[in-house]
Amino acid sequence: MIRIGSMAALEDIRKQLLQEQQTKQQENQVVVKVALATCGIASGARDILQFFSAELEKRNIEAAVLQTGCMGYCYAEPTVEVCRRGQEPVIFGYVDEKRADDIIENYIKKGVMVDGLIPKNFSTACHCEHEPQAVPEKSKQIRIALRNCGVIDPASIEDYILHDGYHALADVLNRMTPEEAIEEVIASGLKGRGGGGFLTGQKWKLTRQSQSAQKYVVCNADEGDPGAFMDRSILEGDPHSVIEAMAICAYCIGAGQGLVYIRAEYPLAIDRLLHAIGQAREAGLLGSHILGTDFHFDISLRYGAGAFVCGEETALIHSMEGHRGEPTVKPPFPSEAGYLGKPTNVNNVETFACIPLIFRLGAAWFNTIGTANSKGTKVFALAGKINKVGLVEVPMGTTLRDVIFDIGGGIQHDKQFKAVQTGGPSGGCLTAKHLDTPIDYENLTKAGSMMGSGGMIVMDEDDCMVSVAKYYLDFTVEESCGKCSPCRIGNKRLHEILEKITRGEGSMDDLNKLRNLAHVVKETSLCGLGQSSPNPVLSTMENFWEEYLEHVSDKKCRAGVCKAMMKYFILEEHCVGCMACARNCPVNAISGEKKMPHTIDQSICIKCGVCFEKCKFNAIEIR
Amino acid sequence: MSHIKIQLKEAQVNQLKEVCRSFDNDPGELINVLHKAQGIFGYLPAEVQEVVARELQLPVAKVYGVVTFYSFFTMQPKGLHPISICMGTACYVRGAEKVLDEFRRILNINVGESTADGKFSISCLRCVGACGLAPVVTIGEKVYGRVSPDGVKDILREYEF
Numbered sequence: 001m002i003r004i005g006s007m008a009a010l011e012d013i014r015k016q017l018l019q020e021q022q023t024k025q026q027e028n029q030v031v032v033k034v035a036l037a038t039c040g041i042a043s044g045a046r047d048i049l050q051f052f053s054a055e056l057e058k059r060n061i062e063a064a065v066l067q068t069g070c071m072g073y074c075y076a077e078p079t080v081e082v083c084r085r086g087q088e089p090v091i092f093g094y095v096d097e098k099r100a101d102d103i104i105e106n107y108i109k110k111g112v113m114v115d116g117l118i119p120k121n122f123s124t125a126c127h128c129e130h131e132p133q134a135v136p137e138k139s140k141q142i143r144i145a146l147r148n149c150g151v152i153d154p155a156s157i158e159d160y161i162l163h164d165g166y167h168a169l170a171d172v173l174n175r176m177t178p179e180e181a182i183e184e185v186i187a188s189g190l191k192g193r194g195g196g197g198f199l200t201g202q203k204w205k206l207t208r209q210s211q212s213a214q215k216y217v218v219c220n221a222d223e224g225d226p227g228a229f230m231d232r233s234i235l236e237g238d239p240h241s242v243i244e245a246m247a248i249c250a251y252c253i254g255a256g257q258g259l260v261y262i263r264a265e266y267p268l269a270i271d272r273l274l275h276a277i278g279q280a281r282e283a284g285l286l287g288s289h290i291l292g293t294d295f296h297f298d299i300s301l302r303y304g305a306g307a308f309v310c311g312e313e314t315a316l317i318h319s320m321e322g323h324r325g326e327p328t329v330k331p332p333f334p335s336e337a338g339y340l341g342k343p344t345n346v347n348n349v350e351t352f353a354c355i356p357l358i359f360r361l362g363a364a365w366f367n368t369i370g371t372a373n374s375k376g377t378k379v380f381a382l383a384g385k386i387n388k389v390g391l392v393e394v395p396m397g398t399t400l401r402d403v404i405f406d407i408g409g410g411i412q413h414d415k416q417f418k419a420v421q422t423g424g425p426s427g428g429c430l431t432a433k434h435l436d437t438p439i440d441y442e443n444l445t446k447a448g449s450m451m452g453s454g455g456m457i458v459m460d461e462d463d464c465m466v467s468v469a470k471y472y473l474d475f476t477v478e479e480s481c482g483k484c485s486p487c488r489i490g491n492k493r494l495h496e497i498l499e500k501i502t503r504g505e506g507s508m509d510d511l512n513k514l515r516n517l518a519h520v521v522k523e524t525s526l527c528g529l530g531q532s533s534p535n536p537v538l539s540t541m542e543n544f545w546e547e548y549l550e551h552v553s554d555k556k557c558r559a560g561v562c563k564a565m566m567k568y569f570i571l572e573e574h575c576v577g578c579m580a581c582a583r584n585c586p587v588n589a590i591s592g593e594k595k596m597p598h599t600i601d602q603s604i605c606i607k608c609g610v611c612f613e614k615c616k617f618n619a620i621e622i623r
Numbered sequence: 624m625s626h627i628k629i630q631l632k633e634a635q636v637n638q639l640k641e642v643c644r645s646f647d648n649d650p651g652e653l654i655n656v657l658h659k660a661q662g663i664f665g666y667l668p669a670e671v672q673e674v675v676a677r678e679l680q681l682p683v684a685k686v687y688g689v690v691t692f693y694s695f696f697t698m699q700p701k702g703l704h705p706i707s708i709c710m711g712t713a714c715y716v717r718g719a720e721k722v723l724d725e726f727r728r729i730l731n732i733n734v735g736e737s738t739a740d741g742k743f744s745i746s747c748l749r750c751v752g753a754c755g756l757a758p759v760v761t762i763g764e765k766v767y768g769r770v771s772p773d774g775v776k777d778i779l780r781e782y783e784f
Binding site: 038039041042043074075077223224225226227228229232233264265266267302303304305306307308319321322323324325340381383384385389390421424455457459463468471472475478481586608 | 658
């Protein structure tokens, strides 16, 4: 990539790239894009990409085989987009070599549709003249933050520029003062997508107002919520959008240095981001005199090391400085004294990813999407007991029902929907009665959960809500930094009470203690982690009180999860004496003659469930 | 904490010093230095921490404080094939615990331990963000998706178990 010295040069390059692309489109019979994000690669997408490259060449088909980021259909990985010349692109899922062969022979060669087609279920907002302007109509999804994921090659800055990349930065640098640009972000109503929900523009304004020669822009890519993968997908699929937005932010607040705090658990995202930063430097889009102006800015990476609390901005800053990631009391806010004591603006990956489009399509446009107090869209990582696990991006105000049953395709194996957990370990479990609640910051908080960063875990009838609460507490106990006692000791005690209940030894008094202590921890902890850690307990107590009661008074776990309360029995009338259970029992608790009904010695049984899984005659009953 | 005393070879000490120098011996880069050091040694025994502390001019207690704070750093040597079972929520609700139990049963070790021959070790990790493939297990760099307890043996067989 040559150095781009001005706004006009950027425009020239884009036109040139557009022309090259059009020429290629005429030459190539077909363009194949393979989604190479972490999920795709783990499912074998790299081999599929190889297969397409090699086979299309072998079979004399003029084709371009490209890599791209996550298309959002994680349940059907590996996913492949195929675009025949002059036709609309189509997406195929579960592509193995056999299906790839089928696609080449039938779809690519003859235009005959093959199995595995995934209907596209979203519209994309964009500002590219060669693609139609977004018309968000019937589609429940609108992609803003994910606009380029699964579309462009994340390793190609050219592809990003071709899709309007770095034009927002050029616009801002050439046409706006920092104050005007900040006003635009404020007017858009964009709120922090990491979970806090603070007005992004307001944060920028506060950091701008702090007087200091040195300021910092920080991108929080420490996606610690278990079950959330929005930020990973954006960084793997569209790293340049985050770089561009950080540069815009730096111009607005007056910073010269940017830092991305990223989890070490995301090696691919780190690779792609480093690669993108290198390309941007080479093109003069990072460094000194960006686009021929007097604006200088560069970005470096800081690696997380596996501490959930580092998602909290003060803890994150301490971690970047090389310390233990312990939070400190606010004020002072990072906008006054952050990294190395200098004013620092911290935003999340998804927040940054929205920024370029806000400048290209305008704050007023962004404002038309969403609800009165929550503007724009939100990306959710839909996971758990759902048919179509994946990344979805919906306008604020979409109902949970639409997300889970329409986009997510409902519950796996036709089971009963029980709960949906939003907001990770800081959020809560919502139930069937909340299904028609429009999703926005206020409504989720009112319902006892929170927006959080966007993890959305769906649970069915086989999940025990007391155990789920215990699971989250287990997480918090492990991740509490230990600085303040309510969080360090309180969560441990909460966990112990939940352990006791799931062992079948709980009492009504324990339930009272649980609730009271949860409120104490919530009200007295130092940082966001402790203040929200009891939410999973309180929300499950509120919404699934009868399950708690059953655990303590009837010593029963209706989902059959709490092993201590379960007993395995052999039904004499079903048992044929095949000995499969006895052979597989790890503790030899099952006895009986061949072809005679067997019995389980309850004093030896460890309730591992192996007999239940091995029995082909439904002769094992759990009571 | 590991009680086995190890003696770092001179070449290893020099390698560590080189890592520190590549970060200008800046104490603010402690975490990045530790990442690199763990990349070289596989874990961070006390002896490695002492060298790092000396080079960055930090108290050893401070280095130890950071190492023990972050779950990514370990003071126990890992197996040749480190097995990590994802315990993120998506994996948890899709039966990660049963998969973990099966690994423990077959290898006869607990979480945080290595097999006697040093070939395998088991640890839990929080979320690799591949929730679409839950439950997820990683062995070294390789990610295995949709793992069932029945499939555990087959996975181990790939590593000549």
